[in-house]
Structures are given as C-alpha cells and as structure tokens.
Amino acid sequence: MKLSNFGFDLPNELLAEYPSENRDESRLMVLNRKEQTIEHKLFKDVIDYFNEDDVLILNNTKVFPAxxxxxxxxxxxxxxxxxxxxxxxxxxxxxxxxxxxxxxxxxxxxxxxxxxxxxxxxxxxxxxxxxxxxxxxxxxxxxxxxxxxxxGETPLPKYIKRDVQPEDEDRYQTIYAKNEGAVAAPTAGLHFSKHLLKRLEIKGVNFAEVTLHVGLGTFNPVEVEDLSKHKMDSEEITIETPAVNTVNTAIQNKKRVCAVGTTAMRTIESSVSSSGMLNEMQGWTNKFIFPPYDFSIANSMITNFHTPKSTLLMMVSAFAGHDFVMHAYEEAVKEKYRFYSYGDAMLII
Missing domain, CATH: 2.40.10.240 (QueA-like)
Incomplete structure (x- = not known):
C-alpha cells in the first residue's frame, strides 16, 4: 500500500466544527466485514451490537489545557x-x-x-x-x-477555526477520562454518554480501561509514498492487570472485543503475547499500523471518520479492508457524515 491509495475528496463543510447536541446522538455507520454491508444508525444504537460479557476497551487519558x-x-x-x-x-x-x-x-x-x-x-x-x-x-x-x-485553554484541533467555547472544556473530553496527559482527545470515545455506558453495563458488557496519552504526532501528515518509511512519534501507554484479565477472558470465551478508537487499538497492539493475548505494559509505543496487518486482540472497532492520507485512516483500512473502507468513505461523503474530531462515528464488526 502506498500513500496515494488513501486519498479522497473531502468537502470542507464536512469537517465538524462543533460536537453533536447530545453525545450519543451523533450518526453511526456500521460496517459488517463478513457481509460487506453498510448500515446507517445513531450512535446510541451501538448497544444493539454488544451482548453479555463482550468487552469495550476504553482509552481513559485526560486532555489537559495545553x-x-x-x-x-x-x-x-x-x-x-x-x-x-x-x-x-x-x-x-x-x-x-x-x-x-x-x-x-x-x-x-x-x-x-x-x-x-x-x-x-x-x-x-x-x-x-x-x-x-x-x-x-x-x-x-x-x-x-x-x-x-x-x-491554558482546551487544545482544539487546528482545523477548527472558531474560538474555544466554555462547553469545549467538557465536550472535548470523554466522560471516563481519568489520567491527565493527552494534548488531543481520543475522539471515538466522545460519543459515549453516561446513560449509554450505564445501559451497556446493565446489558452485561464489560469495560477494560487502558491509557495512551495522545500526542500531536498522531496527526502528523505522512510525507512519503512508501508507508514503511513513515515514523510515528512515541506516545506513553499503560496497560494494567484488570484490563488484561478482562480482555483475555473475553478472547478465551470468543466474545466481541471492541477497541474504542485508534488510540485504544494502538495501545493493545503494542503489547501482545506470542499466544495472541494482551500483556501488561508501562512504556512508550511508536507503532504504525497500515495494510496489510494482522490484528491480535480486538475483533471490532469504533472510530471517527478521518481525513485523507492520515495514519488513522490507514489503520482503519488495515482492520476493515482497504477497498471496503474507501467505499464506505465515499458513502459517508455522499450522505454528509461529519468528519474528524467532533464528527460522526463508525462501528466495524
């Protein structure tokens, strides 16, 4: 795969300047990898795709006013x-x-x-x-x-041209943020409301928290056509025993294990045992995931819609298949889904 394989036309008006009125009422595109189907939902419908003892892996990093x-x-x-x-x-x-x-x-x-x-x-x-x-x-x-x-002020991405609003301090932060250290939000998690997390919990879905302190390197442009020559900046990660136990139990029981966001996916793929299980870790990762790539831990993923030629789009393409993802992105542009940090979401199963 080359850099040029990840280009597409993205109208500026689809770059989300503001979050949705309610966290869990952003739009949700559901991609089924096996059936190669696309569904259009609201984010709160994500609960319909998870059952008892499935696991959501959450990045609990907290954005500081950088x-x-x-x-x-x-x-x-x-x-x-x-x-x-x-x-x-x-x-x-x-x-x-x-x-x-x-x-x-x-x-x-x-x-x-x-x-x-x-x-x-x-x-x-x-x-x-x-x-x-x-x-x-x-x-x-x-x-x-x-x-x-x-x-300091909330470090909204540069593509958002408006002034920072008081509500950004809350909305550019997941509701489960705990460990301060990120300069950008793990945006797939922004769609979860307290009510939705509670409903998932009642349904028996388990949560595994990991930490990756998102740095600006995540958004650095790729400037080489040969992707193997691109170097990611290092970001600090922590994977502790409770998360390891929750995730590995789900893997052993063949449950759905969902990485909420590219940052959660990078974290877990940075600490995999030879038997394909999650390991504890405290350290740094500069892992760059692009097609082709064999994922070890998660069998589903929640993510936002990313910009052309971004490392985030490359990871999603590695997970769901390049042609399927690029087709879905064409559909997203046609259906006017909102892109980037405050944009809509995609569930890949």
Missing amino acids: RLYGNKEKTGARIEVFLLRELNEEQRLWDVLVDPARKIRIGNKLYFGDDDTLVAEVIDNTTSRGRTLRFLYDGSYTEFRRKLKEL
Whole structure:
C-alpha cells in the first residue's frame, strides 16, 4: 500500500466544527466485514451490537489545557505555546511547540498572564517549531500546575477555526477520562454518554480501561509514498492487570472485543503475547499500523471518520479492508457524515 491509495475528496463543510447536541446522538455507520454491508444508525444504537460479557476497551487519558498564549520579552509579540510533554518535574522543563517559531530563540523569555507571574525561558531548539522551555514560577509544583491549567485553554484541533467555547472544556473530553496527559482527545470515545455506558453495563458488557496519552504526532501528515518509511512519534501507554484479565477472558470465551478508537487499538497492539493475548505494559509505543496487518486482540472497532492520507485512516483500512473502507468513505461523503474530531462515528464488526 502506498500513500496515494488513501486519498479522497473531502468537502470542507464536512469537517465538524462543533460536537453533536447530545453525545450519543451523533450518526453511526456500521460496517459488517463478513457481509460487506453498510448500515446507517445513531450512535446510541451501538448497544444493539454488544451482548453479555463482550468487552469495550476504553482509552481513559485526560486532555489537559495545553495551549497557552504568552508575550515575548522586550517586543511583546504574542506567541502561542503548545505544551507537548513534561520532561522534568523538578526543573519544570517542557517540550513545546511555538508559533510563530522564527521569533523564538534560545535565551528568549516569554511572559504569561496579566500579572506575568509565570515566565518561561527557552533553553533548547528541538525541531523547526519545537522548543524546550524552563518555567519559572514562585510557588510549589502543585501551584505551578494549577497556574498552567488556569492560563491554558482546551487544545482544539487546528482545523477548527472558531474560538474555544466554555462547553469545549467538557465536550472535548470523554466522560471516563481519568489520567491527565493527552494534548488531543481520543475522539471515538466522545460519543459515549453516561446513560449509554450505564445501559451497556446493565446489558452485561464489560469495560477494560487502558491509557495512551495522545500526542500531536498522531496527526502528523505522512510525507512519503512508501508507508514503511513513515515514523510515528512515541506516545506513553499503560496497560494494567484488570484490563488484561478482562480482555483475555473475553478472547478465551470468543466474545466481541471492541477497541474504542485508534488510540485504544494502538495501545493493545503494542503489547501482545506470542499466544495472541494482551500483556501488561508501562512504556512508550511508536507503532504504525497500515495494510496489510494482522490484528491480535480486538475483533471490532469504533472510530471517527478521518481525513485523507492520515495514519488513522490507514489503520482503519488495515482492520476493515482497504477497498471496503474507501467505499464506505465515499458513502459517508455522499450522505454528509461529519468528519474528524467532533464528527460522526463508525462501528466495524
């Protein structure tokens, strides 16, 4: 498979700027791999496809307000700082992206907030837009993190051109988010409401929680035609004993095991035993899944509609079959499904 195999025409008006009014009432396209059929449903109908002791694997990462705006010393130029990951808690070092990057050099200081109580010094260049910042703040680490949260805003994807709204803080977060560390939401999970999860629980469906802290690397464009030469950024993952036991029991009993989102799928496929079972793991993954690929754990998947030539579309194509997925995407465009982070969903069984 080549990069050009994953191109399609996506009208701009299908890129979802806002979430659906109710989480579980977004649209749902259901792909049946065996029958090669497509159904059109609402997301809350997903319950009809799961039975007692089936498992949903959820990524419980929590998005933190990663986008800050500061002013450069002397010139006062407004600079966007996007927090990627904390490098050293004690020294308050962070890996960040800055925009506009050409104005930011080693030794520059940036001031945040009306009172300038938070200052950052640039101590390294990492990429064309990447910098390492040392934050200077007179207070404890807890107070420092509270200040970051106070000054930061919800990191909506760049394709959303509107201003961040107060409701985005809640809606750009799954209702089961627990472990803070993501700079982008695991968007397939945004469709679950508390009511829908409760109905699934009553039906006897089990949940296995894993963690993958989504980084911006997930959305990096693929710039090589030969997919084997593309390198994914590393993302931190955690798979603990309760999830392992729940998933492996379902596999042994031949139940439906559903990865909710490409991030959950990457997580579980990064820690597979030689016998095709899930292992515990605490570490990093840069796994890139594209066709052809043999999946070991999940036999179904929930995902959003992705953009052309994205690594996310490539994973979905590996799971459901390239021709079937591209046909489904043609149907989605024709039927005006909403794409990307706040868009509609697909269930593949």
